[in-house]
Amino acid sequence: LRLAVFVSGSGSNLQALIDATEAGQLPGIEIALVICNRPGAQGLQRALNHKLPAIYLPWKNREEAERRATALIDLFHIDLIVLAGWMRIFNPDFTAQYPQRMINLHPALLPDNAEETYTTSDGSVIPALRGLHVVQRAIDAGLKITGSTVHYVIPEVDAGPVLLRSEVAIEPDDDEERLQTRIKEHEHLLVVEAVRKYQYQLDTKKK
Numbered sequence: 001l002r003l004a005v006f007v008s009g010s011g012s013n014l015q016a017l018i019d020a021t022e023a024g025q026l027p028g029i030e031i032a033l034v035i036c037n038r039p040g041a042q043g044l045q046r047a048l049n050h051k052l053p054a055i056y057l058p059w060k061n062r063e064e065a066e067r068r069a070t071a072l073i074d075l076f077h078i079d080l081i082v083l084a085g086w087m088r089i090f091n092p093d094f095t096a097q098y099p100q101r102m103i104n105l106h107p108a109l110l111p112d113n114a115e116e117t118y119t120t121s122d123g124s125v126i127p128a129l130r131g132l133h134v135v136q137r138a139i140d141a142g143l144k145i146t147g148s149t150v151h152y153v154i155p156e157v158d159a160g161p162v163l164l165r166s167e168v169a170i171e172p173d174d175d176e177e178r179l180q181t182r183i184k185e186h187e188h189l190l191v192v193e194a195v196r197k198y199q200y201q202l203d204t205k206k207k
């Protein structure tokens with residue numbers, strides 16, 4: 001399974017995938033391409049440090065950038081695209097090229113479909129936080145539980161069938177930074193597990 005990982009920032013989730021593949025924890029899975037839309041991003045550097053094919057793809061002109069991204073995905077024979085801290089929204093036409101082949105990591109709990117709420121394991125009904133600043137918004141909403149979701153990408157933003165989620169408790173003295181850090185710790189396991197699950201599902205479908 002050949003992965004393309006799209007990053008915009010620190011790339012700590014990319015690092016988790018790199019570490020897992022290097023440690024032999026993801027047999028049959030290869031990070032075949034890293035695409036980054038910000039020239040100085042740490043995520044890009046992480047890829048280069050591990051000698052992975054990494055490309056800075058400016059995103060000023062979206063159509064042009066998406067054409068180039070499509071060409072790269074073809075050229076590198078990518079099976080699965082992982083959006084790990086990717087901060088750009090795609091045109092629906094771009095997304096539509098990769099049904100069931102693109103997943104996104106989102107730092108909040110999302111329901112299985114377009115519903116507006118999600119029910120946590122302790123039975124509380126919380127709002128589905130989509131879009132930006134969801135860690136702060138979870139605190140502002142007074143939630144006791146938030147988390148992270150890996151979902152398939154569809155044209156609607158932060159929607160699409162869920163592959164995996166992880167719940168994270170919000171502590172009374174949490175601020176955005178502290179909570180974000182804890183969510184990321186969960187995500188580093190979650191993103192690896194999600195790729196493993198994807199591969200497993202693919203294998204069982206083939207049989």
Ligand code: GRF
Pocket residue numbers: 007008009010011012013014043084085086105106107148183184187
């Ligand atoms: C993660 O929290 C992810 O859920 C969100 O952006 C963050 C990326 O972090 N979409 P990193 O760049 O992997 O460190």
